[in-house]
Amino acid sequence: MPDAVVIGAGPNGLVAANLLADEGWSVEVLEEQDEPGGAVRHDDGVHPGFTSDLFSAFYPLAAASPVLSRLRLDRHGLRWSHAPRVLAHPLSDGRCAVLGRDVDDTAASLDAFAAGDGAAWRDLHDIWERLRPDLLNALFTPFPPVRATARLAARLRAAGGLRLARSLVLPVRRLGEEEFRGEGGRLLLAGNALHADLAPEAAGSGGFGWLMSMLGQTYGFPVPEGGSGALTAALVGRLRERGGVLRCGTRVVRVEVRQGRALGVWTADGEPVPARRAVLADVSAPALYGGLVDRDRLPAQVLDDVRRFQWDFATFKVDWALDGPVPWQAAGAAAAGTVHLADGVDELTRFAAQVAMRQVPDRPFALFGQMTTADPTRSPEGTESAWAYTHVPHEVVGDAGEEGLTGVWDHKEQEVFADRVEQQVERFAPGFRSRIRARRVLAPPTLQAMDANLHGGAINGGTTALHQQLFFRPLPGTGRPETPVKNLYLASASAHPGGGVHGAPGANAARAALRRHTAPRLAGLQSLLTHRDRKGDRGADQGDTAP
Incomplete structure (x- = not known):
């Protein structure tokens, strides 16, 4: 009987298993x-000799994560690779905002849109540098992160207090308008906000866009050498x-619960797998509550809250094997690992509005990945392994096209899509389609079939909107595993702090x-020591020797 059973071998499940094993648990x-x-796998299914990441591809959060850093995965073969530039957002008129590996590179790109915007970017970066250590600790620790939050609050006060807090909860459109005179900085922030399901007008999208932009500025958008599966x-x-x-x-179909306690799991083959101490579920909240755990084992309020759980947008992905580099009209996009494709912030808003209205977008905002640019091992020299993903509604009521x-x-x-x-x-890279050697389409149902956690193609384990974050994630009043x-314990992206x-x-x-299984032992030890201390005090008073 193992000490713990972990349901799911995604990155969260594997991290949990590693940490438990580090403490001697089976x-x-x-x-x-x-x-x-x-969602961290690769293959060569598009074309022989071309490595394609099936789902996720660029990992700024992994590079910044103290959790992964402490695992020292470099000792187990992991090597990170970077494109010459982090991210680009070209426009159809040939201009291009670039997030470089160096702050000066980014600033120069934004000054080309409007003089002074480079200095505005440096100001945002200075704030990030002051907040970064405690912000990352608060982000990657259990909620509420008391110590990290106290330190972060002190740094926030020093960095502008309520005014800065206001900026971070602004819609990203408004934040961009307040900070930048030109379109370049606004594009970088808004495009990064749409890495989640946050429209330019959504509250809090400014903070998320700033966070992703600054992660890219500090850590880049690295990729595992050889493929995400590394x-x-x-x-x-x-x-x-x-x-x-x-x-x-081995598919788990039920968590065995008796007298309010998880005792193990049952597999689809009818095999019981008991757990001596814990069951950790790297599955979505809806799949756990009322799915793997029978409804009659859960409080009515939990079931009602699960009914209100909101998924993030569905995802549609296309992989390509290209005969040559992408023929970008804007030269600044050629060296970037990630390229955002939308002709301005207004087009981002238009796209997000169409998805919100449950329409298939006619001009889909695309996140485009140039994988060979980021990691030359991904395809033969002179070619490019590339992909793009965009979002579509879970329930379609119409086509904007x-x-x-x-x-x-x-x-x-x-x-067709x-x-x-x-x-x-093609709008930003005329002649792109002439370089396609092969392509593969991964529609929402395909993504879910390949990973049940990607419900309907949702890649973040639930919306990133404020109403389902912090102590609202995954359900109101939770925020903890x-x-x-x-x-x-819930160990998936449905739990705080969410996707990525x-x-x-x-x-x-x-x-x-x-904590649950060490606290009783520590309490017992403390009680024993206290008892001995008291006995020793009495013995000393009586001239006896304390044991």
Whole structure:
């Protein structure tokens, strides 16, 4: 009987398993798919010789994560690779905002849009540098992060207090307008906000856009050398070195709960897998509450809250094998690993509004990845392994385009919308389609079939909007990995602090399990020492020797 059973071998599940194994726990990880990694996997399925990341690709949060840093994954084969520039946002008129590896590079790019905007970027970066250590500690530790928050509050006061706090909760459109005279800085902030499901007018999107931009400025948008699965391989290798067990092709269908306590799990094959101390679930909140845990084992309020749980946007992805580099009209985009494709902030707003109205966008905002530019091992010299993803509604009521897409995402609709994504790339890179050697389409149902946590193609484990963050994530009044069932912990991106590959939800769940099972022993030891101290005091008064 293992001490802990971990459901799911995504990055959060593997981080949790590693931390438990570090403390001497025996751990068994059960993964539904035939290989580990969840949304951190790669293959050569687009074309031989071209490595394509199936889901996630660039990892600024992983580079910044103290959780992953402490695991020393470099000792297990992980190597990071960077593109010459972090990110670019070209416009159809040939101008291009660039986030460089150096602050001066970024500032020069923004000054080309409006004199003085480079200095404005440096000011935002100075604030980041003052807040960064405590902000990252607050972000990657269990909620509420009391110590980190106290230090962060002191730094906030020194950096402008309420005025700075106001800026961070602004919609990103407004933040960009207040900070920059030209369009360049506004584009960088707004495009980064849409890495989540935050429209330019959404409250808090300014803070998220600033955070992602500054992570890129400090850590870059690195990629694992050889493919995203190298990160998974390092986590798996480290776990096995510590005696952890990983079983793939093993789907968990139920958490065994008796008298309000999790005792283990049942697999789809009818196999019971007991857990001596804890069950950690790297699954979405809706999949856990009323799914793996029977509804009659949960409080009515939890079930009602789960009914209100909001997913982030659905995702549609296209992978390409290209015969040559992308023919960008704006030269500044050529050296960037990530390229944002929308012709201005207004077009970002238009796109987000169409998704909110449950329409398939006619001009989809695309995040474009140049993987060979970021890591030359990804394809033969002179070629490019590339991808783009965009967002679509979970429930489609109409098509903002002319093809009448309905959201059934059969083969015909997938091909039509993939063509629409390519047309968006062509607007900024004329001749792009002539360089396509092969392509692969991953529509929302395909993404979910490949990783059940990507419900309908949602990649962040639930919306990033303020109403489902902090103590509202995943449900109001939670914010921590503990669940209403003793010894059961939520270890997925549905838990605080949310999506992205950084390992914090898994680490928080592991720490919660460890605290629960070490606290009683520590309390018992303290009681014993106190008893001995008192006995010793009495003995000294009576002339006896204390034991």
